[in-house]
Amino acid sequence: MCDYDDELYHERLPNVCGAINAKAKNCCSTDSIKRKLPICTWLPKYKAKYLIDDIVAGLTVGLTAVAQGIAYGAVAGLPNVYGLYSSFMGSFTYIFFGTCKDITVGPTAIISMMVNPHIDGNPDLAVLLCFLSGCLILLLGLLNLGVLMRFISIPVTTGFTLAAALTVGSGQINNLFGIQSNSNEFLKSWINFFGHITETRRNDALLGCCTMIVLLFMRKLKDVKWGFHQLNRYLSLCRNVLAVIVGILLCYLLSRGDNEMPFRISGEIQAGLPPVRVPPFETQDADGEPMNFSEMVSKLGGSIASIALLSILESVAIAKSFSKGKIVDASQEMVALGCCNVFSSFFSSMPITGSFARSAVNNASGVQTTLGGAITGILILMTLAFLTPTFAYIPKATLAAIIIAAMLFMVEYDKIAEIWRAKKRDMLPFLATALSCLFWSLEYGMLVGIVVNALFILKKSMTPQFQLETQKHNGIELCLAELKGSVDYTAAEYLKITIVTHVTERHMGNGNVSLVIIKGAEINSIDATVAATIVSLQEDLKLLQCDLICWNWNLAAAGVVCRLHKKSRNMFKFTKNFSELLETIPPAHGGNDSHIACDLNQ
Template sequence: MSLKRYLPVLQWLPEYRREQAASDLIAAVIVTIMLIPQSLAYALLAGLPAQVGLYASILPLVLYAVFGTSRTLSVGPVAVVALMTAAALAPIAAPGSPEYLAGAVLLAVMSGLMLTAMGGLRLGFLANFLSHPVISGFITASGIVIAFSQLKHILGIDASGHNLIEIAGSLAGNLGNVSLPTLLIGAGALVFLMFARSRLKPLLIHFGCGIRMADILTRTAPVLAVLVTSLVAWVLELDALGVQLVGEVPSGLPELTMPSMEVSVWKQLAVGALLISVVGFVESVSVGQTLAAKRRQRIDPDQELIGLGAANLGAGFSGGMPVTGGFSRSVVNFDAGAQTPAAGAYTAVGIALATLLLTPAIAYLPTATLAATIIVAVATLIDFPALVRTWRYSRADFGAMLATITLTLVYSVEAGIIAGVGLSIGLFLFRTSRPHSAVVGRVPGTEHFRNIQRHRVETSRHVTFLRVDESLYFANARFLEEAVMDLVTCQPDLKDLVLVCPAVNLIDASALESLETINERLSDAGVRLNLSEVKGPVMDRLKNTQLLSRLEGTVFLSTFEAWQTLVSPSEMPVTSVP
């Protein structure tokens, strides 16, 4: 059982059937066609040679099929991770240099080691520290930066920068050097790909094409753009007119590559590798869980860390770049009918064949076409309506989202994601440090208790029921003390205080000390402290402390039991009016 847990391939491979293999092969063909131009494009985005993207789409897919738990996740280079790779490598080497390529290999290996270690330590829960608004804001800002960074290839000019301000300024300063042939190729590819994404499928269906076939043809639009523009570049010899081409790409499978062992380089790339690991894991798990839910399957986040770690180690040792699960490819893989991770392994075979046979044709591919492919792909990442939705629902989350977007755009992707993580944790601590609490009363004629400020309920002058709607830990322990003493001060006739604890899942050492302090202070004031609805695991821990033996009051199974015991039958309850 433990071996199957760490090698999920043993769970599905023994029961692998011919029908599943057929479905996986069809999905692999479709994803391979889609992945070839994407791999080339994302290598370009990362500032790496085109073949690096292909290398990162072979061994990582095979290793994920062995160690991953998602049946349909498609692993490989993705836009956001490619951008983060470029940002991490920029301080240590110039794009295209041997040191830069060695840095990309090291980033993949470091990310793989970090992810594998996190999986071994079962740290999959760390993904929860990045709130959805922060991730959405980071991806939106990254999409904008990526799109602007590719305009230089569409225009055929030199431009540089690591944030939107630098890139926009560099583009504006070089507009006088626009290459018309490059612009025609890039703009033409961009218009075609945008048309294909939004209009081609309905048009094909209108002319009698089946829905499935129309979908497949739409997915192959980037390949068609690559083929047509490469043919035009070859026939018209566009490189002589100043159009930048991908150039000669080494044919053959990747060779074993060893990462740099220089400690100084490891230190320089440590933060970048960690951020790539975290962001890649969050993106991958989000996609994997969404697709798994549609088939009533599940993924194991801890094992996903190991699966992605193995994929990145495979990418690094085979001369590739950092990888993770891609949203668009995974959705295509799912829609194409992939049944098992074997579809990814078949896709790896397809990419390997492309690396062996198609690299001579890739030499004539204009970089403007790849830039157009990237721009159209990242357009789906930009989600401005999310800003409006978040603003309407939560001003605090909107603030974290806006700060993440702003820092990513005007400073760097690292600053944006670090700020996002910090703000996510900060917001959590702020909210839980001032937990919602309410004085509750009995709904007349029932055993239910509700907030006296929202419902018409019965209360007692001698007994107060305070419901705490949060676990108790160091950040809110003092807040509870203050809330309790404020209640006691305002109620001179109070004899019993009942802490209603249905939402308390944890009481840490600091909160325990606060409860002991509350018990002593209430006792000095002539008030008994009681507890109700304490959960089993919390009670188990409290039994190992002095609190229960020193408690002036009682621990009640339910709030209604406390009402029956503490509120005198002769007392006329006071009915509150909200």
Template sequence: MNQFFPFLQWVATYKKSYFTKDLMAGLTVGIVLVPQAMAYAMIAGLPPVYGLYAAFLPVLTYVFLGTSRKIGVGPVAMDSLLVAAGLGTLSITGPEHYIAMVAVLAFLVGAIQFLLGLMRMGFLVNFLSKPVISGFTSGAAIIIMLSQLKHLFGTGSANNSSTFHILVMDTFNYLSEINTYTLLVGGIGILLIVVFRKWNARIPGILIVTVLATVAAYLLKLGDYGVALVGTVPSGLPSFVIPDLKWNSIEQLWPIALALALVGYLEAISIGKSLEVKSGEETIDPNQELLALGSSNILGSFFQAYPVTASFSRSAINHESGAKTNLAALFSVVLVVLTLLFLTPVFEFLPNAVLASIIMVSVFKLIDFSYAKRLWQYRRDEFVVLLITFLSTLFLGIKEGIFVGMLSSLLLMVYRTSKPHFAVLGKVRNTEYYKNLKRFGDEVTDRPDLLIMRFDAQLYFGNATFFKTELMKEVAKKGEALKGVILNAEAINYIDSTAADMLTKTIREIHEMDLQFYIAGAIGPTRDIIFSSGIIKELHKEYLFVKTNEAVAFFDDPRAVSEVSSRVAYENRCKKDTATS
């Protein structure tokens, strides 16, 4: 039950001290969620109330099925833009048909995510390295902050781009339209939130600022001075409607649905993992997250919701407000329901500039300067991955930043494995250990008649040529005094067919040079490959050893190896399988 319903885990260990924090975080996120949801629905080409529908049942579903205790699920800007862009390419006539197609799209997105979860495809998250997450987080935080400037300045006519350069140019173009009162309200909001946070982090500064701003807007009639307010929210809960799953609609929508499903999942996981890094809690199960997001979108599609995922800004607010469990999201849902039914007048006077100030302060802390600085000092290659992800997120877009970052990380991994560490070993004085000559210097002895080397990676097509080149280079350095070559294979956990063919030919070339070749320390699976691939035919099994010092002893005296050591070294799965059959 815990596996299928993760909420049972945090319910069983719930503490009374968590309740207040979850309540305050849930209400704070809910206050932001209501106007954000309406605004994002408009971006998606839908009436504002449909954003609240997306903030209702999908969020409630995630409360019970989600494994992250920090992220805020619901309608988001990026997915809203993708919905509008995707459906905009289709020939859809009339708002009712458009709304119906959005419901079908939400169902398909959920179905794809749910199916990927059943297929245990959550391993995709393993390709999100920390530099990628940090670069994406920092870039997206800046994009979100810039996107809020139009609300902070009161220039609501600005566009909804998600790229840095367009947002900056857009801001400059509308500087002449800045509303001084709006800027003053937003500026005071930022100042008060920061002061409350510095004074005492336990004080719900965001909630206090929201209440004060709403009261001030009502008493001072700020709307008359051009300060944009949230305005009227239509009342009533969403009705149950079965999506019109016709084949023609599915055929048109599945490419958009696939993109939304993958982007939504990667956004949720990226945000969740970045918040886990900050909080030190690790609860996310990637496969269960797919099932949770899929279920949220499927259920939401029956109640007129459009596709949802984790929101960067609301997740940051949830984290900063001290949320401990998913109960915080339940309080947000309660506020959405109360808003739909009763609280429309309360939010009518809430200034958009205050919402912008809340978001900007919350996401600013997600920009991780210290980690980037550490990578620059100690791991330049990973810093490059972080920088590429960061710049891609800024100038290409949030979803593009994630994919480019993942690709950069994979390319770095391929580059590393194509040129792994290659060490020439020598015996540590008065011991049986063999260590890197360059690292240990005078503490090890290097025999002129024997070359001992270690290859610290799997042998595969990408590094087979590198291995042979480095080996032959060291053989040439030894010159005519060299009589034998020992490969320490402790770190080689796999040999593919290309590398096996290369190793067989290399051993043959070594033999043709009147040198003997030995392999020591090969683990079981590697020994299996040595026997099954035919390497053993060129090597001969008497030259396969458990330890490097045994190979050296055999080189000096062929009678030195024990029978037990030989039996272990020659053991292989193929031989055992044949014996059993």
């Protein structure tokens, strides 16, 4: 025996080594490198005529990113400058790893909203969260786990988007009217608003409401056909930037010194480029007490995983929206997003992901390649270097109007209507997700939606599709069960209980079922649990003076039962039609196993 094993070992060793070498060569092949670094594919094909389009798109997105970066830094509870820090490095990194030319990576309203309660305004915690979530996203991408995104259904993502938009918009309602507020949560924001509505500042309310109305009007300006259509389109794309510029001018012109501002302003923004340093692995809490790495991770808790998951969802969803018929490699998008977060964390960034609003601007501006992200990054760097004193005059009401106007169009109204029309049952996971996110938390609300959706799938697998009817043939009363789909272990017990209950009820009534036939031509395979349940069903039916026949089962499925219990071979029958089956059954229903193929033992 030892000699045989040794000989077999030496025979198989070259094959194993060959397979390992082949996989190693494949990992280092040119095609593999191009898959992981898409820039190697599009850069050699880059044409000079693309440059103008990429520059125009990059500048347009950059102006929008500056305004939103400042706003989302405040949403996250951080100094405004961290929103700008988070905007530029992601744009550069995505050039090398991203597959979708339209995606722009940076801070978003949803992610900023989710970061806020976990960091208590501590930038070190935000940067570490960016690094750790980035590492997790990168690991999932390298393991090709993009397929996991298929388990999150449209009703769940639609419900989450609705709740996130309502939460983020509600968090800015106080700033829109100049009311002091320390909360960005849905309920607390509205409670604070109605509780302090008498503290509304007239100037802030007028500026905020007028700004939002103008933004909504300018959004539709691109659809106006009269006049200079191209100019209208660019004015529509730059509406956020124009709103910021007008807000700054009004605040500067109406101010009477630093202590007499006409509006509540964002405050001074730290000038200069972001510091390049390793993500902090120790910091101090709000009371000045030192926190080591393990305490920081404990403080961040489940937000590391939840923010990573939602970052992936946002980015992959945007890639699919702008794919235009191309297949989206979700795993590569995860690699790109992970790298963006990891590298950005070395530049004091909070967690970032793909932004739908800026990606839409990028697409509408005619971007040709991901090189447009470089122009966006350069513009943000120039802003940090030279324009931060100017942005200190941005009114909070202006930023609130920009965020609320964006959130109004983030809700996918058409998808909600489609879900209602297509299948009303899918409204349950949608509502479960939306309500849990609104009244509990965004991260746990998403999990609630996934669990509710999984329960539907589990329920479906526990109730196999089969028709059960009683017939009489040649004086024999029989029960015919025709399975319509696969039978998993979760459905085995349901099948058994249903058949036994039906036979028992017939015996208690006027009928007397003496034979049960299970037609299983559509069953391709079963597991050991189903096989054991079939054997148990046969024994239970014998106690009721009833026989069991499995008719025209797939050989692979029948083989599992026969290998488990060899004496069960006689209950399998294989005939062309139902009449031939009845002819093989003698009055005693003993059966004839001549139709059983030898494949059942294989």
